[in-house]
Structure formats: structure tokens, C-alpha cells
Amino acid sequence: MxxxxxxxxxxxxxxxxxxxxxxxxxxxxxxxxxxxxxxxxxxxxxxxxxxxxxxxxxxxxxxxxxxxxxNGGQIVNSYSRDIDVIERSVGPKQAQLLGEMAFEGGRIIRERVARYQIPCDLKNGGVFAALNSKHMGHLESQKHLWERYGHTQLELLDERRIREVVACDNYIGGLLDMSGGHIHPxxxxxxxxxxxxxxxxxxxxxxxxxxxxxxxxxxxxxxxxxxxxxxxxxxxxxxxxxxxxxxxxxSMPCGTQVITTAPLGDELAKTLLPQDYCVEDCNYLLDYYRLTSDKRLIFGGGVVYGARDPANIEAIIRPKMLKAFPQLKDVKIDYAWTGNFLLTLSRxxxxxxxxxxxxxxxxxxxxxxxxxxxxxxxxxxxxxxxxxxxxxxxxxPHYPFPGGQLLRTPFAALGAWYYGLRDKLGF
Structure with a gap:
């Protein structure tokens, strides 16, 4: 073999x-x-x-x-569907257990890194960035929800504060989670x-x-x-x-795409992300990014349903990066790759x-x-x-995709198109 x-x-x-x-x-x-x-x-x-x-x-x-x-190397708490969705679909005891576990994974990572002295460039701090008032309202609700389960390392960011942590004019605010962070995965x-x-x-x-x-x-x-x-x-x-x-x-394998710039140098890197936090936006089809230890920008986003490898990853992701950071228009992309994750209907x-x-x-x-x-x-x-x-x-509860394996990819892609349209229109 x-x-x-x-x-x-x-x-x-x-x-x-x-x-x-x-x-x-x-x-x-x-x-x-x-x-x-x-x-x-x-x-x-x-x-x-x-x-x-x-x-x-x-x-x-x-x-x-x-x-x-x-993956993007980001330590993000909770699940792909947050605890409020779980609360609406299961009983109170089950919801309580799942809610209490939603913040445990990040602690386990840090315990492993400390106990076994793992060199993986661990940095603390992750930002959820709001592109519109709907996103901001969601982040306010998320903060209250997470605090109800004892997770308190959170700060709502207004427009002034988010400018202090990310040099992107597209955001109106955000939520900083200091128990989030990033690693070399x-x-x-x-x-x-x-x-x-x-x-x-x-x-x-x-x-x-x-x-x-x-x-x-x-x-x-x-x-x-x-x-x-x-x-x-x-x-x-x-x-x-x-x-x-x-x-x-x-379940259905799906692909996501990631690019990495050439080294930016300390000065440019610090202007982009002064506190070296990682960032993801609040869109359904979200973008995410962070700095590496050698001051490159890793930027990811997009989903390919059915896990096909795109012919040109840079052509898909570079425009997203430049929408966030137009100041990087002349920066070379050194790496571009894709990887698969497994999607369930309930997420x-x-x-x-x-x-x-x-x-x-x-x-x-x-x-x-x-x-x-x-x-x-x-x-x-x-x-x-x-x-x-x-x-x-x-x-x-888990359910098969409509149409079975033959039709699960077009059904999922149709759903993604709908939510992508909602992201663009802001509703």
C-alpha cells in the first residue's frame, strides 16, 4: 500500500x-x-x-x-449549534449537561499543552465580529447565554473597541472571548x-x-x-x-479552504491584529483568520459540499481576505489548501x-x-x-439527509445558497 x-x-x-x-x-x-x-x-x-x-x-x-x-487553528467554545438550540430540542437535564460541557474542550487543550509541554504556539483570545446590527444582537444574546452556564471571560466590543483589536472597517462591534484563542493545529x-x-x-x-x-x-x-x-x-x-x-x-463530508500569506513583518502584522487574537465573523458562511508565530496571516472560509477539491483555492479565498484587509493587495500567498470536515443535518x-x-x-x-x-x-x-x-x-436526535447520499449534496448546497443570500442582504 x-x-x-x-x-x-x-x-x-x-x-x-x-x-x-x-x-x-x-x-x-x-x-x-x-x-x-x-x-x-x-x-x-x-x-x-x-x-x-x-x-x-x-x-x-x-x-x-x-x-x-x-483547520484554521482557532479555539472556539460551544458547538456548531449553540446551547440555546439544544435547550429548545431536549429536556432540561440533558441541556444542562451539554451546556456545562460546552466550554470544557478549550480547558482540556490548555491542560494537555501544559502537562505534556506541547509546542503549538498557543495564544489566548478570540473575537466574534459583527457585520450588522442583527449580528450584534446575536452576540449580546450569546454573551448572556454563555454567562448563564458560568462562562464569564467575555467582553462585548463596540465599534471603537473592535477597531482596537482588528484593523477591519467592516465590523460594527463584536464579542471577545479570552478563553478562546489559537494554536498550530x-x-x-x-x-x-x-x-x-x-x-x-x-x-x-x-x-x-x-x-x-x-x-x-x-x-x-x-x-x-x-x-x-x-x-x-x-x-x-x-x-x-x-x-x-x-x-x-x-453525515456528509464537506471541504473548507485556507490560504496563508507570505510573512508580513512585525509592523504590518501588528497593525492588522494588535492583540494577536483570532477572528471569525458572524455570517452563516463565515470567514476566519489569525496570525501565525512567524507573522503570516492565515485566512479561511467557504464550504464545498461533498468535499470536492476546488481547482483554484486562492481565487476563492483571496477576495474574501482583501475585503477584510485591502491593504494586503500586494502580498503574496505562499500556501493554499483544503480539508474536509463532517457535517450533520442538525449540525x-x-x-x-x-x-x-x-x-x-x-x-x-x-x-x-x-x-x-x-x-x-x-x-x-x-x-x-x-x-x-x-x-x-x-x-x-439525528436524521438522514433528504434524498439519501445521492441528493444530500445538492440539498445542502441549496440551503447554503439561501443562508449565503441572507448573509449578503443582512437579514
Whole structure:
């Protein structure tokens, strides 16, 4: 089987030097086989190892190959659908549990970085930017909602204050979350993988799971080996394929695009984002951006439904960047890439169990950096017999896309067109 390298991205070019890990050959036995070495899989493995489990992780390509190593690098709290939506669709106890967990993922990331000394350029502070009065009203409601669940590191920004944190004339205000922030996402994944191995866990790269043999002691088969386990955690997300057919009907891979400028220099970079916060706007089809440690601007946005790779990523994203920062019109783009995330119809994560021993979490719907770290803890709790928080996610209702797999992409694209029109018209 051919080796799959990292895609050409700024993150891959600036990643910590790590030798490739060996592919699985032969048969091994373990307590838990984790499929996927992205954030969900690595977080699960770490929590399990810290609680005495033997863990083997199978990765089809390289650690952090998927969304975990390609995303915008922003630590954003809550879920793709916020707690108020959850409150309207589930009972009070379930809503309370999910609301309390909405801010835990960011804390887990910081604990991991501190405990395992992970070099990933962690910076504090994230801004939600309002383009109109409707957005501003939403942010005011969001602040009250989050504070009701004990999250208080928030500041509403008026037009003067947002000019102090981002040099963009398009915004009328915003919300600053100091427990938000940004990281080098691939280096975070690589650091977590090293932590897994430091605790005795094993990671096999270039070892795609091809088949799961279900039963009392399930077996995961790869091209050159197999893993016998007591439990399996499926953490492939948008890169899972049809390994578990039950999970495919209620989710859809989608692509998002990211570009990175040439280094801007300290002076220009500081004029754009003086406090070095990351920013995302409040549109349904949102733009997001931040500075890197070497003073480049990373700018992302757009969604390609069905996860097709656009022919010219720079042509899609550069105009968005220049709309925010016209002063960058002469700046060169050094990197452009795409990556897939997994969308659910509800835009809430899918969590559950197949039989007695196959657990899964997927479908972060573009909001995965913090949630995936929480998911690892919740999955590990469930394997230890503490399922209350796992059940709060597992009981969320999920539905297949209208028209099944054949029509899910055009239906989703039609919905995105509608919300994109609303973004442009401001209603």
C-alpha cells in the first residue's frame, strides 16, 4: 500500500520534526483500538491511557492528516449549534449537561499543552465580529447565554473597541472571548501523539482500517495486520469512508479552504491584529483568520459540499481576505489548501455505541477543535462505565439527509445558497 503524505500546507511545512511511525504488521491485542489519529482519537487515547487502559491507534495516513492538521487553528467554545438550540430540542437535564460541557474542550487543550509541554504556539483570545446590527444582537444574546452556564471571560466590543483589536472597517462591534484563542493545529496533534506514546500507547501510521469484525472481542483488519480489542473507538470523522455504513447516511463530508500569506513583518502584522487574537465573523458562511508565530496571516472560509477539491483555492479565498484587509493587495500567498470536515443535518455531533463495544464520535460540523478534545474525555468515561455525559450526546436526535447520499449534496448546497443570500442582504 502506498504511503500517504501530508497535504501541502503551511502547517505541514512548519510542523515539528517527527519520524514516520511504522505501519501495523501482524496481529496485536489491546484493550482499546482507536481508529483515527486526529484530535478525537488522540484525546480518547490519552484519557484512556491515563486511566490504565492499553491502547492501539490506527491511522490511515499520518497523525493529524485530516481536519485536525488542516483547520484554521482557532479555539472556539460551544458547538456548531449553540446551547440555546439544544435547550429548545431536549429536556432540561440533558441541556444542562451539554451546556456545562460546552466550554470544557478549550480547558482540556490548555491542560494537555501544559502537562505534556506541547509546542503549538498557543495564544489566548478570540473575537466574534459583527457585520450588522442583527449580528450584534446575536452576540449580546450569546454573551448572556454563555454567562448563564458560568462562562464569564467575555467582553462585548463596540465599534471603537473592535477597531482596537482588528484593523477591519467592516465590523460594527463584536464579542471577545479570552478563553478562546489559537494554536498550530498540526503541532498540537503531533504533541498529543507523542504524549500517547509516552504513556505506553502505540500508534501505527499508513494503517487504514479496512474491516471491523464485530463480536464479543472485535477485530480491526488492516492491509497487513489486525488488532484484537475489547473495545473499538471509531474516530475517522470525514475520512472514515464506508467503514461503518450505519454512520454514513446521517453525515456528509464537506471541504473548507485556507490560504496563508507570505510573512508580513512585525509592523504590518501588528497593525492588522494588535492583540494577536483570532477572528471569525458572524455570517452563516463565515470567514476566519489569525496570525501565525512567524507573522503570516492565515485566512479561511467557504464550504464545498461533498468535499470536492476546488481547482483554484486562492481565487476563492483571496477576495474574501482583501475585503477584510485591502491593504494586503500586494502580498503574496505562499500556501493554499483544503480539508474536509463532517457535517450533520442538525449540525450537532453524532455520538453513540454500536453493540456493546464499538463507540464513535463524529460530525463536528466545522466546530471541532474544542469539541473533539471533550469527546475524547466523554468516550473514555463511557468505557470506564461512567456514561451520563456520553448519554447526553448519544440521546441527541439525528436524521438522514433528504434524498439519501445521492441528493444530500445538492440539498445542502441549496440551503447554503439561501443562508449565503441572507448573509449578503443582512437579514
Amino acid at each position: 502506498a504511503n500517504t503524505p501530508y497535504p501541502q500546507s503551511y502547517y505541514a511545512a512548519s510542523a515539528s520534526a517527527v519520524p514516520p511511525r511504522p505501519k501495523l504488521q501482524g496481529e496485536v491485542e489491546t484493550d482499546v483500538c482507536v481508529i483515527g489519529a486526529g484530535y478525537t482519537g488522540l484525546s480518547s487515547a490519552l484519557f484512556l491511557l491515563e486511566n490504565g487502559f492499553r491502547v492501539t491507534v490506527l491511522e490511515a495516513a499520518r497523525v493529524g492528516f485530516g481536519a485536525s492538521g488542516r 498540526l503541532n498540537l496533534a503531533l504533541g498529543e501523539a507523542a504524549a500517547v506514546e509516552s504513556l505506553g500507547g502505540t500508534i501505527h501510521e499508513q494503517s487504514a482500517a479496512l474491516r471491523i469484525e464485530r463480536g464479543a472481542n472485535p477485530v480491526v483488519h488492516t492491509a497487513e495486520g489486525k488488532v484484537r480489542a475489547k473495545f473499538i473507538i471509531v474516530a475517522g470523522n470525514a475520512y472514515l469512508g464506508n467503514l461503518v455504513p450505519e454512520l454514513a447516511a446521517k 450537532l455531533p453524532q455520538v453513540g455505541r454500536l453493540g456493546d463495544n464499538i463507540y464513535y464520535s463524529q460530525g463536528c460540523s466545522g466546530h471541532g477543535v474544542t469539541y473533539t478534545h471533550l469527546a475524547g474525555k466523554v468516550l473514555a468515561e463511557a468505557l470506564r462505565g461512567q456514561a451520563e455525559r456520553f448519554d447526553a450526546f448519544a440521546d441527541l
